[in-house]
Amino acid sequence: MSFYPKHQLSIAFVLGISLSSPMTHARVIDPLYGPIPVDEKLIKGQLENGLNYYILPNKTPEKKVELRLIVKAGSLNERDDEQGLAHFMEHMAFNGTAHFPKHELTNQLEQMGVQFGADLNAYTGFNETVYILPIPTANPKNLSTGMQILEDWAFNASLDRTEIEQERGVVLEEWRASTQNPESRIMEQSIGVMAKGSTYAKRLPIGKTEVIEHAPPERLRDFYHRWYRPNLMAVVMVGDVTATQGKALIEQHFAKHTNPNASEPLAKSSVPNNQEPVVAIFKDKDLTANTITWLQKEQNDTVLSRDVRGYVNDQKRTLLTQMMNHRLSALLDSPTPPFVGAVVQIGDLGGIVRNKQALHLIATAAPGQQKSTLEALQREVLRVLQHGFTQPELDRSVKEMLADMQTQFINRDKAESASKAAEYVRGETEGEPLPSLAWEERTLRSELPKINLNDINALARYYFTPENRMILVAGNDSTAALSEKSITTLLGQTPEVEPYGEKPDATRLLTTPPKAGKTIATTFDKALNLTTWTLSNGVKVSYKPTDFNQDRIEFASTMAGGFSRLSDEDWQRTHWAFDALPEAGVNGLSKTQLSRLLSDKVGQVELDADDTQQGVHGFFAPKDAETFLTLTHSLLTGLNNNPDSFKGVLERNMAATANLERDRMATFQDTFERNLNRNNPRFHGAYPNANAWKNSDYALAYRNFRQAFANVNGLHFTFVGKIEPKELQRLSELYLGSLPSDASQSPHFKDHGYRPDFTNRTIEVKKGKEPLSLVHIEFGGETVYDPKERMAMDAIGYVMTMRLLNQLREAQGGVYSIEVSGQIIKQPYGRYAFAIDFPCEPAKADALTQSALQELKQFITAGPTSQEMDKFRQARTVSRREEVKTNAFWLSQLQGALKNGSDPKDILSYENRLNALSAADVQKVARNYLTDHMVIAVLKPE
Template identity: 25%
Template sequence: MKKFLPSLLAALVLGLCALAVFSKKDNPAATTESQAFATPPREPWPHETGDIPASERATFGSLPNGLRYVIIPNSEPPKRVALRMHIDAGSLHEEDDQRGVAHFLEHMVFNGSRNFPDPKDLIPQMERLGIAFGAHANAYTSFDETVYMLDLPNLAEPTLQLAFTVMRDFADGALLKEEEIDKERGVILSEKNSRDSVGMRLMEQQFEFLIPDSLITHRFPIGTEEVIETAERERFTSYYEDYYIPSKMTFIVVGDIEVPAMEERIRETFSSLRNPEQAGEEPALGTVPRDTGFRAAVFADKEVPSDDVSLLKIAEAEVKRDTVATRLEKQPLTIAHAILSRRFDILAKKEDSPIRSGSASRGVWFQTLEFGSLDVTAAEGRWPEAVTVLEQEYRRALEHGFTQDEFDEIKAKLLNAYEQAVEQDETRPSPAVAMEVVSSINDLRTFSSPQEDLRIARLGFAELTPADCLEAFRAFWDTPDLTLVLTTAEETATTQEELLAAYRDSQKKAVAPPEEREQVDFAYQDFGPAGTVLSEEKVEDLDLTQLVLSNQVRVNFKRTDFQKNSVSLLARFGTGKMSQPRHLPGLDQLAGILLNGGGLGAHSEDELDRILAGRNVSAGFGIGETALILQGRTTPEDLERQLQLMCAYLTDPGFRAEALRQYRKALPDLYNQLRHDLSGAQAQMSQWLHGDDPRYVLPELEQALSYTIADVQQWLRPQLENSYLELSIVGDFEPEELRAALLKTFAALPPRPETPETDPSALQIAFPATPAEKTFTYQSKIPKAAAMVLWETQGMGENVSLTRRLNILADILGNRMREKIREELGATYSPQASSNPSESYPDFGYLFGFSIAKPEDLETINSIKLSLGETLAKEGATADELARALNPVLSQLEQIERDNGYWLQTVLAQSQRDPFRLNWARERNDDYKSITLEEINKLAARYLLPERAVRVRLEPEPDSAE
């Protein structure tokens, strides 16, 4: 059972990929407060019954009908607001003949509500005001909650009025017309199909074994095909009327707002909501297994990509109020699990280790079930040995506990996380704060400030010892009621016996206590004599600076206040995939793993992790099409250490054998996954789209396994040591402190070339000749496929203006696809269209339409996409369609300019190599605003023709599907 807790959390949530909703009566006329039935009593806010104060920034309130609200003024981003409506009900509240109705209701509000009775009205109205379907409007349904989200791009009265009207319609205004329910059934079935996987099916089997008498096992949010296909309208209205009631609602507002004005708007909008005479019953969640003793289970499927072994503990949860004491109670076990996870990480990298990875965790589900999970992923064919590792590391922790240096490392990391939350509190984005409030509501946890969280953490850490962690680990895990689970591809009649035997044999062997590790200092603090600045240019209109250092290293930096205490860095150098040896396809995969997991010459990756614990530094490599990329994120305090770390990776990368071992252990599982998953067909398609260029070819497994460290070094060392290098830095720093640190690090490196290496012949990629049709297959019993139409366009080059217009054209096509394929025909869940021009290859680009579907529907769906493209090419778009596609983009322009990532990735990166990127930033807003319908229609007429199209089918092989 691979990483059981995270897997469950992923399964808990069913989002709408765009917005989602619910339903009520045929004529849900607004009622007055005097008409409302008595308000059921609600539990107090957690901060009212505990000793942890709520954040001072938050205003908590409630209406007479029981609806609660939380309002938090927050200035990042400016002139915007995030709205959330939390419903304290999910799939667990369904009856047997309603399984899937809670999630189904998400979709239905868009299909007609009190103020938007025509199903075609709401989304276009939102788009005209700049509210993008998906980006600004979304929802999800879990087992025990439903959450609706609107992020408003401005505070204009029409936008606020629409948003609050929509939220009120969500609450009690859905019409739930029978014809719309029937039309949506196909969409829900398509979504169920798109989420279907061997992993999900095995999880359902595992739940049936582990918690057979729990309602959780029988209430996965997606529901059952029978209910989705046949549920009567009354089943929808019943759930809606029983659970979408003010006494189960909390409305959350976070943004650049005034509290009194928002309180008044909430009262005006929601006070007339009424509770039913009899609210829906709370579900009986069933029972948790007790006194099971030690047991083992095997779950097998030939499509499982890896062998995973888990040791599980399941118990009834003890629900406690959120207090300082209860938070401190959790600290020791949290640290113990983190230490054990680190031990698994270290063991996985040792020579001949039988495991690829491992983790330890504990969680509480729905205030009723406590779950502990120790997990390891085995190397191919070695799960019996992995059982031994799991059992012995579990027992080593149980018998001998944890060392002081292990404890200090995890303590430093956790404490640092709390400290950074305090430093960055002032500039947390409103949507993130809003979701934190949602999480606190569902977890029955006080919405406390980062400052209070840090105070409590320090209070615990001041007294905590490794012995306390051992005591907590024993209290939780020293029990006979454990379950050993193997998930594997092949099972024989004796597999379960072999699983138990491997565990029992391991128990007979003594385990030694862990050894204290020697403390080591960071070895890369002196790069020689400091360099100087050769030239400096201040780009006044963009408020950024460009340097050329004495060794020809280029530096671009921009100081911002968008995210307090955060600095992002990106170095581009070398030639990347452009120079990848053609006879070594896929070598870039090994290269990335060696660079990211190979540590440094003086420090292994694990040693680095220990040395840097508590410091805010990071380094991650990427293999770009025309450059190697080294990125990091830090704080002003750790900026110099961050620069030292990046220089260390440039001058002395480790290329360690432990990373090669990890690569070779992972490959068989990866290839097995590609063999049985849609992603494998997509990999084949990518190779074909790139003209079978070896740089985009996935080699045979045997060839990939044959690659060596020397192969990578021969390709990358010249790029690391002696190539044009441009470093860009954006964030909250003092320029003079940055300059001083740069001169001691990057400026002290050996000289670099003044110009980048180019090879025009390496930038030629041949898109398939059009028109064309192609099918790519994979082996799976899951009847999940994808339909795709691609229209050849061109690369970006310097012409970003064309790229922007193609993006708008793709959005218009995507809207037509959604309206026709999803809303009118109900044939697929989430059709999408996008433009994908290459920044590297001047003649390579395409605009595509993509959707998940059943294999038997692919031809029809692709024919519709082709027809929609041709109609758009011949007849053009309308002014309203342009506005609906363009306005959400225009509404984001100001916010994007307050994003460090935009300045780093789009503007500063390689801006000395490509000065036109600065003009992209200067002209961006005016260019978008100048887009005309005539321009869009000309592009449609040029590109969206059938003769420029490629039709692609991605599907299971016919003899492998169910």
């Protein structure tokens, strides 16, 4: 439960693509002025009382329906004495309704396998409140129960006085956890400037603590009855349901409700334009990053894209931002990059103002480099204004968009229900058009190639004007060279800059094909439907065909070794350098040249290494299989040796991590881990400091990388998805069978013998001034790996999460969220780990810690109840039945079996093993592992 949807506010103020158009609509007969059609598979309608509904039958995943209740009222609709009540009301919907008194709602859902927080959730924004309810429908009665819950949220919340008083503490803890950090402080100040003159600047959804603490229950009930009404609601139903069934359920539960006789109109708020640039500088010594946000507001308020022309204009915006992002990314190839990172996006102003769009250019500056970063942004803006983009840039971006489109539309009938439900929520709340993917495919194929360079350059000139410009600077450097005056002076300067230039695009990854290996053995596992080819160089390739996602092949490889092969000294000198190696590119091509070469391809390949193994992982569209197997071969054999590239990565990484010691959370994690690993010379800290970066040895890291893959005997690839087996075998022989190997050498990893110290103790870390504590309780030690004990540890984490939410959150009102997890791990040595984490008020940290440990003690003494075990089994059964229909699941399980040396057929027996797990089994594991070897860490203010 949260007061912002995930796609809203961030310190960088980034959102997605605008749905409005600055173009003037001429009244001519033109297909482009036709309306955007609604997806013919979507049943969209309205009840007589004004409630809108969206129904989409969809069997991915099977036996599940995603329900959403949308209330088009958020914090903008609050009166001065109601600030925070929209969000408070969202909380209270879970605390008792007519048909589900008190906490019976969560109890019923847990019996279905729906977990509070992980599945069941809600959020409150400025303009709406949305309730999220996934319903497993293996039991057909569940959907009716889910619809009753939606109806009760909408009209039958109990709003019991006792429950309201008890929930105040929970809402305050959410306020504490979400606002007591420097990023939130800067965000609030930035919104005040950015949305000045509008209600947005005064109505953050989290509200004011004095209202949360003292608003009488009658005021909350008044807000509920005033705004929770049918003509401000919509119901979304996507999943394994028929249109007839869905419509009948919506009518049954919502058609009978009426609107108040005198309905208060929705609040409207606009952000005024500004003729002169607005400049603001925000400083907070605890910020870990220095950011510059360059905003260019659109002149007119948002007009939704209702016709095809508006839809095409949206694609022009995408092309504009895409080309600018490519230019900014290319600047990072330099040994002295002008910024740590930068991004351009067009969307709601600051990610929050629904009726005002803006272009957002956001950059992160290195310490003390804010001025040079802003100057670099200014140069690139002037370069676009003075010279425009080039035709090759546009051609590449069009190809890239068409490639992205193709990978979406190949699998158009298998869209995940949750993502479609989110799309319909945006359609209702933001006016996003809801055409079919097939229509979008036809339209983009037809219209994208018609967009010419003049269109994009004109759009850039439309945005980058002195009017409606805002520059917001946030940093921790009180002596930074930037001031409001210096920024204004810089913006007023328009020196001539050189046109954009780039090297000719590469045409191929490899100049000559490698010498192919051969398949020397083939095996087939009927139970897993898994074919494995052994190649002549010792590489094995396993392929599992699926039809879950026909546009995406998931793959990974593994062989024993990893970082364990390095000496303690070499590990310390290279640890932070390994991630930088791929930034150099391959086969003499820079990363930017590679990006251009692959602009019309869909996929990626990344290195994958840890203490026990090494390999690669990635994905690709079936049409691009050869490209990404070529890239895999190139990454393992042709990685560039480029010290200048490493210097650039080093500069950026040093800047990005330079101020982490200011961050309370990073300091807390680092202190805890250093204490836990105090006897481990291989431990490198939770994050790198300046010395760690300076001591990183690129030459040594590069040499160790080449040695690690100089012999791939034992490297095992797994591919999951839909591709012609003979073609995959041919490509594997050519690009994987040609990798270097030595059959006399077998891969292995080394256990260096260092172990974390779990001697019982408490670690107290005092950092920062915010009235927020974090509590971390961790048990750990060595054990013999046992898959049954691993499952039991998972059960303990699940049940203890429920118990601690009930005790620490609902009964005591002391926390907003709590995480409990347990696992048994096999590599590099058998060990167990169990952790409890929660944020809270500092004064309550010790008492809440003792409450948590007391609950754990009771669990160990009595074990889980039969009802708790049933809920655990149901939750894992529901999630497992969804997971097995994904390529990512099968890849993870098959590769996990290879890494652990376990039988991959164990994947098939999971539900049987789950049902065989008893309460006594779980209690035994808790007794064995959770009575000793415990470290408690508490973060408190200074």
